[in-house]
Each structure stands twice: as structure tokens, then as C-alpha cells.
Amino acid sequence: MDNVGYLSLTNAAMIGRATDVTANNIANANTDGFRAGRITFEEMVSETGAEGPLDEMSYAIDVGTWSDTAEGALVATGNPFDLALQGGGWFGFQTEEGETAVGRVGQLTKTDDGALVTAGGDSLLGAGGGPVLLPPEATEISIARDGTISTPNGDVIGQVGIFQADEAHTWKRQAGGMLLAPGDAGPLVPAVDGNVLQGFVEKSNVDPIGEMMRLINLQRAYERSMNLADSADQLRSDTLSRLGKPAT
């Protein structure tokens, strides 16, 4: 049985997937609120059917992708509808499919019905769990650190929700920088303390140097596993030509 060929094949396939994850991170290095993705592999041991020390071989297999939830850099923009969270906590969003998600995307625009939406169309949730709806006449708003939305003359018109998401790195990644809770999770839990900054945007948390290093490593590892397949092929070819030579 040609185990070496399969071994290098699974290895190359897994490295291919890891490269896809890195490529996606690099593509989103300039996407505000983006959280870098990571992929984890584990060893899968399988019986080879051979006797002795070679009776088992271990293949690499991907077990899951997760999000790096480290904070991105905060950049002042001065735009009143740009919100960022300093420290922990998540903004809550209602996606266009009606699902509740969390995210750190804070580049918002006001729609004609007064909702605050991201560029992807997900609407920001208030502290009560429903979408924030601003009255039409509220065009100048100020948002306090605890998320309280008020008008210039001091009327409180709502509160931006800050939620906590336990194990958020395992939540399902969605387009638009959203993370969906696993199926059995209940409604979002408000965070104990949160720090909303108005006029700031949180950049992508992708570390360019780290991703480029990873890319180089992956490429070289891919070449190694391909060389392994090549060597195994050479070895077999040599064996066949030597054994196949008639004795003289």
C-alpha cells in the first residue's frame, strides 16, 4: 500500500486549507472590525494493515476554524456614526436574515427609518436587545461611554447595547464581520462594563507581519510535502528498475 503518497497528499491538502485562511486574513487586512481566522489541525491515526512498527500512520486533519479575538487598533475618524469598543465586549447586530450576531464593526450609517446599519446591512442592537431606532429629527447624536445616545439638548433617545459573548472565538464566522452564537445559546447577555467610543473605528486585527511569515512557512511546508511525494515516487521507480533488471 502506498502510504507515503497519501501522507503527503493529506498534508498538502491541509496546508492548502491553511493557506486559504491566511489568504482571507490578508485580503481583510484593511477591513474595519475584521477578526483574523485561525485553523487547527490534529493527528488522525489510522491502521495501515502492515505488521511491526509501520502498522499505524498518522495523517493531519483539520478540526476547526476559530477567530482571533484580539483587539484591533483604534483610529479616530471624527464621524459621529463611527463607533468602537475599547477593551472587551461586543456590539449586537440583527443580520438581514433576522439572526442575532455579535461583531466589532462600528462603521455605521443611518437608514431612512432611523436604524444604524453596517455596510453589510446588519442593524445595530440597543441595550434592550432590539435594533436601535433613532427618531427622524435626531440627526446630531452623541453617544456616551456606556452607550447612552442623546441629542444635543440632552434628551436620551436610546442606548447602544454592549454584550458579552463567552467563548466568542468559537462562534460561527459570517460575512460582514459577524459572529453567530452556537445553536443552543440564548439571547445576548449585556456586558458588565463596556466602553463605547464615538468617532473612532476599530481596524482589522490582522497582523501583517505574522500573516506574511505564516504564508512563507505554509508555502515551504507545501513544497516539502510535495518533495516527499516526489522522493517516494523516485524510490519506487529505482526499486522497480533495479529489481526488474535480469540477472547477468
Add this chain to the structure above:
Amino acid sequence: MKALGTAATGMLAQQTNVDVIANNIANANTTGFKAGRAAFQDLIYQSLRREGAATGEGAMRPQAVDIGLGVQAAGVSRLNTQGGLTETGNQLDMAIDGRGYFVITRPDGTNAYTRDGSFTLSAEGEVVTLDGNLVEPAIVVPENTTQIEVSQDGIVQAYVGGEMEPQELGQINLATFINDAGLKPIGNNLFLQTEASGEAILAEPGEEGIGIVRHQYLEASNVDPVKQMTDLITAQRTYEMNSKTMTAADEMLQTTNQIR
């Protein structure tokens, strides 16, 4: 391997970003111009393994393998912040200090909206934009006018001939929108109302929440050149990084092709 395509989406997105930044820099000196900003979002994720799938009796996979497919430009938003006010001394220059847009009648009779208050007179004495579009409501400046005054609440008065008392010529109204960001830019510093912006609401300058008119001032562009330059550098470097991903993916495929 999707890395090639993913890198391509990254390069395309940064290309859009550079286009937006280039337009901002080109308009760094355009009266009443509002800087644009490209907003990006990550694309959908492809599930290679689903979470919750059974991995054995009573055990299930706690995490999925979701691989993202890149990035897209989700929209270009305008930063509707106040631009700096510059004194010009010109009799028909007006700037809006605060919210609101001047209302302009286009040749086809529809209205457009602008923050650019560098008006002039037509051959008939009407107040028009530099493109000759009428300012709404129409204001006609009589002959022999020596001086024009515009109050902060938009009342236009003229001193005609040797008269000591000014004549009132009209009232400049400002239009506001529920959602300024939804206005559609059509060039020439003009905007059109859309479904997203809502209907124009006319108000007199100086009313609550409405800007005031500053006579003999113009509103400068709100483009911050330093920010645009740093954004340009970031965009270019991100573009380069994506091209490196593309090279790596290409070389990996080449390695595959070389084994026999």
C-alpha cells in the same frame, strides 16, 4: 485552493479603496466637497466541516471549519462633517455653518442640493450656481445694486442705487434630509434625493438643528490630506500583501505541477 481567488478579491477591494482616496485627494480643494470612504466587509464563509456533526456516540464536533472567501467593498460612505469656512469677500458667496443644503433647480426642472455656495448672477440678474443653475427660490438682483447682504437666517437684501434702505429680495431656504448619507452625488457638487435619503425638508436657516448662512464665506472641502495620504499608504501596502499571497499560491500550484 481558494487562496488565488481570495487574494484577487483583496486586490480588487484595495483598488476600489485607492480610487476613492484618489477622488478625495483630487477634490481636496473643491468647495463644499465631502470626503468619501470605502467600507469593506469579509465575504461569506464556506463550511468544509459543520459544527454539531456527530463524531461518535454522544460526541459531536464542537467547531466548524469555515474558510472565508475574501473581501468586498460594501459601499462608499460620505463623511458629512463640516468643512472649514474661508472668507472670500465675494458678494454672492455663502457657506452653510451646520446642517442643510442649498436647493438648486436644474434645467429639467428637478431639484438638486449642494453645499457649494459660490453663486454668481445670470444675464437676467438671477442668482445662479457657477454652472448657471437657478438657486431655489429664485432671487433676482435688481440693476444698479451696489451691495448685497445675506443675513444668517438667509434673508437676502440689496442696496440699489443711492437708496439708504435695503430692498428685501428673498429668503434662502435650506433643505435637510433624514439620512444625508443616502443622497446621490451627481458631480458638479450636486446631490439628488433618493429613497434612502428621504424627502427634502425645507427650513429657514437658523431654526433648531439647521445651519446658518455665512455671507461672503465658502465652505472648504472636508478632506483631511494627511489622513488621505496615510490611507493611501495602507491601501497600497495591503494591495502588495495580497499580491504576495497570489505569488505564494501560484508557486504552490507550480510545485504541484512539478511532481510526477
